[in-house]
Amino acid sequence: MDLRAQNITHCYGDMVVLDDVSLEIPAGEILCIIGPSGCGKSTLLRLLGGLEQPSDGQVLQLGAPPHGCLNPLTYVFQDFALLPWRTVEGNVSLVLEDHGLERHAADAIIDDVLTRTKLYDFKAALPRQLSGGMKQRVAIARALAVNPAVMLLDEPLSALDAQTRELLMDDLIALWTRQPFTGVYVTHNLAEAVRLGHRIAVLSRRPGRVRDVIKVPFALGDRRAGLPEMDAIQTRLWEMMRDEALAADQELADV
Amino acid sequence: MSDARPVTFRGGGFRPTARRGTGIVVFVLLIAVIEWGTRAGWISNLTLPRPSDVARTFVDLWNTGLLFQHLVPSLTRLVVGGAMGITAGILVGVMIGLFSYARAGLVPLVAAIFPIPKIALLPLFVIWFGIDEGSKYALIALGTFTPTVVATYGAVDNVDRTLIRMGQSFGLSWMSIVRKIVLPGSLPGILSGMRVSVAIGIILLVAAEMLGAEYGVGAYILQAGALYDLERLFAGVVILSVLGVLTSWMIGQAEKRLLRWRS
Ligand SMILES: Nc1ncnc2c1ncn2[C@@H]1O[C@H](COP(=O)(O)OP(=O)(O)OP(=O)(O)O)[C@@H](O)[C@H]1O
Ligand SMILES: [Mg+2]
Numbered sequence: 001m002d003l004r005a006q007n008i009t010h011c012y013g014d015m016v017v018l019d020d021v022s023l024e025i026p027a028g029e030i031l032c033i034i035g036p037s038g039c040g041k042s043t044l045l046r047l048l049g050g051l052e053q054p055s056d057g058q059v060l061q062l063g064a065p066p067h068g069c070l071n072p073l074t075y076v077f078q079d080f081a082l083l084p085w086r087t088v089e090g091n092v093s094l095v096l097e098d099h100g101l102e103r104h105a106a107d108a109i110i111d112d113v114l115t116r117t118k119l120y121d122f123k124a125a126l127p128r129q130l131s132g133g134m135k136q137r138v139a140i141a142r143a144l145a146v147n148p149a150v151m152l153l154d155e156p157l158s159a160l161d162a163q164t165r166e167l168l169m170d171d172l173i174a175l176w177t178r179q180p181f182t183g184v185y186v187t188h189n190l191a192e193a194v195r196l197g198h199r200i201a202v203l204s205r206r207p208g209r210v211r212d213v214i215k216v217p218f219a220l221g222d223r224r225a226g227l228p229e230m231d232a233i234q235t236r237l238w239e240m241m242r243d244e245a246l247a248a249d250q251e252l253a254d255v
Numbered sequence: 256m257s258d259a260r261p262v263t264f265r266g267g268g269f270r271p272t273a274r275r276g277t278g279i280v281v282f283v284l285l286i287a288v289i290e291w292g293t294r295a296g297w298i299s300n301l302t303l304p305r306p307s308d309v310a311r312t313f314v315d316l317w318n319t320g321l322l323f324q325h326l327v328p329s330l331t332r333l334v335v336g337g338a339m340g341i342t343a344g345i346l347v348g349v350m351i352g353l354f355s356y357a358r359a360g361l362v363p364l365v366a367a368i369f370p371i372p373k374i375a376l377l378p379l380f381v382i383w384f385g386i387d388e389g390s391k392y393a394l395i396a397l398g399t400f401t402p403t404v405v406a407t408y409g410a411v412d413n414v415d416r417t418l419i420r421m422g423q424s425f426g427l428s429w430m431s432i433v434r435k436i437v438l439p440g441s442l443p444g445i446l447s448g449m450r451v452s453v454a455i456g457i458i459l460l461v462a463a464e465m466l467g468a469e470y471g472v473g474a475y476i477l478q479a480g481a482l483y484d485l486e487r488l489f490a491g492v493v494i495l496s497v498l499g500v501l502t503s504w505m506i507g508q509a510e511k512r513l514l515r516w517r518s
Contacts, residue, residue: 051424071426081421085439085516094435095425128518146425 001063001072001149002026003048003182008057010043017043019207020057025150027063030176030183030220032193034241035203036248041186042154044208048184049073049152065149070099074148078155080135082127082142088114089123092142109145116175117141133164137171144175151183158188169195177221190241194234195223202240205248211240304485312490326494329460329472332388333498336395336463337456344400344452345445348407352441353433358408369401374462381466391463398459399452406448410441443517446510453502457495472498 003025010018017040025031033041046052048059050073065072082091089110096106114120117137127135136156143151157165169192175181187193193200194216202211216223216233223230286306292298293305316322347365350357373394380390414437422432464473472494479487 049424051420071424073424075421075424077417077421079417081417083418083436083439085514094422095427097435098427098431126516128516142425 001061001065001182003073003150003184004060004062005044005048006058006060008044008047008054008059010040010047010052011055016207018047018054019209021203021208021210022057023201023210023213025182025184027149027182028180029198030181030185030196032197032200033184033186033203034188034190034193034200034237035208036205036241036245037188038248039203039206039244040208041203044203045075045152045154045184045186048150049075051075061149066147069147069149071095071146072149074143074146074151076136076139076143076151076153076156078159080127080132080139080159082135082138084127087124087126088119088130088138088141091127091138092145095142095146113141113144116144116178117171131164132160133168136160136168140172140175144181149182151181153183153185155186155188157192165189165192172196173220173223190234190237191225193237194230195225196220200233200237202237205244205251211244300485304489308486309489309493312486313493316490322494325470325472325475328468328470329464332391332395332463332471333456333460335388336392336459337399337453339392340396340399340456341403341449341452343396344403345407347400348404348445349411349433349438349441351404351408352411353437361404362408365401365404368397369405373398373459374465377462377466386467390466391468394463395456395459399456402452402455403445403448406451407441407445410444410448411437413444414440443510443514446506446513450503450506453506454499457499457502461495 005021005023005025008018008021009016021044023031033044035041043052047054050059061072083094086094092110092113093106096109101109111120114123117140119134119137119141122130122134127138130138136159139156157168160168173196176183185193185196197216198220200214200216202214203209204211214233214237216230218227218230289298289303290306293300293303313322316325347357347361351361351365352358376397377390377394380393384390384393418436418440419432422436427435460471461473461476464471465477468474472491476488476491476495479485479491
């Protein structure tokens with residue numbers, strides 16, 4: 001299933017946050033979205049997943065979601081959004097309970113996603129007992145459990161420290177390599193975008209417009225930090241971002 | 256670098272920890288001082304009864320079986336009235352927390368009922384519900400109802416909205432979101448509100464037994480008070496205090512069990 005954002009404009013009151021944004025998210029690809037603070041990236045993601053309605057334009061699902069998909073558009077949140085009163089297992093089972101699955105089918109799904117995210121041994125742990133990186137892995141496991149057509153990730157790693165981020169990045173790449181998923185990945189971190197994105201959309205400062213969409217011409221598995229071609233892309237992104245970020249900063253200071 | 260000094264410690268504090276037995280020591284000390292004062296004469300026995308006399312009254316109450324004759328009806332009133340008030344309070348509180356119209360319509364009403372001294376309404380309740388148990392249940396129920404409502408809708412308001420958005424984003428049904436996210440999330444606030452409600456219930460118990468109650472801790476205290484029988488008065492007061500400590504402990508245990516997930 002593909003996802004398409006068609007001429008999306010969104011306003012909060014008088015403030016235009018997104019201006020005529022059109023994006024294609026073909027199945028099996030990860031689209032990274034970068035842009036200066038406050039340019040509407042999170043808003044765009046909420047619009048894509050139907051948590052908010054655009055002032056103008058529309059979001060279209062093209063084609064049918066894959067077989068066995070319980071929740072086509074599935075989020076991974078920056079702050080994990082785990083229920084603190086449920087165990088790791090309970091948090092995953094939460095999103096399966098409304099679908100009338102048989103007990104053993106649900107258990108099989110839970111075991112599968114917990115194994116894939118290396119959390120099987122922590123089934124019975126409560127969120128407060130987990131580190132930030134593990135909490136985010138639980139959130140990823142929960143998202144995988146519903147077999148989404150498109151995963152919507154809003155800065156999923158930005159609440160974590162640099163080492164954990166690296167590890168989770170590798171985990172995400174491994175997950176994608178084993179079973180390609182469609183994703184929209186919002187981030188501040190250019191290195192992350194270059195590592196994970198098949199294409200990278202650069203948004204301008206508010207009101208957010210699509211400045212450019214850059215293709216990263218390497219297979220996800222072949223990318224290494226420090227590869228010259230990738231550094232070149234990252235530099236190009238940074239040059240685009242710098243002016244926007246500077247201008248955005250200036251505007252914020254003026255308010 | 257010759258004048259090396261250790262850095263003075265200035266952290267710590269502001270974090271009360273459990274200190275076993277301290278509470279009991281304070282109680283015992285206070286009682287010992289009063290006993291000593293009343294025996295030595297620097298507290299006249301018109302000011303305070305002698306603790307040992309109160310204890311004797313208490314033993315008499317126990318031996319004659321009068322204690323349970325008073326305690327059982329009181330506890331029944333507290334449990335029935337409190338259960339009605341708290342259940343209705345949680346229900347209304349959750350509705351106010353979830354529905355805009357319920358909030359707009361009921362919050363002012365609750366704010367209007369809250370400050371009324373419920374004791375003042377006792378005659379009215381007697382007319383409505385009769386002089387028997389009905390009016391007593393109603394008084395305690397109304398008294399526990401309002402604080403429960405306020406605590407509950409505050410707790411519902413405080414449930415993390417990102418968790419609710421998460422539930423919606425996974426397509427959970429409205430019922431599931433309420434049952435699995437809103438209610439567990441507001442449980443801490445509801446339980447701490449129950450502490451207040453139950454205490455108010457105990458206060459109102461005495462008021463409820465002012466009219467037409469032959470037996471009951473409140474009736475016992477009021478009879479003793481009318482006769483200026485300080486020993487019996489205090490024996491009754493001690494029963495109420497113990498009841499307060501006991502219910503508070505019970506809620507503490509419930510919190511320990513139900514809120515184990517909190518750090
Ligand atoms: N619910 C809302 N009501 C009003 N204004 C909002 C709302 N949500 C976001 N905004 C505003 O819209 C703008 C874009 O917000 P958004 O969170 O989408 O930006 P962002 O690109 O994700 O920023 P960041 O990089 O800081 O995460 C901001 O100026 C923000 O203040
Ligand atoms: Mg954001």
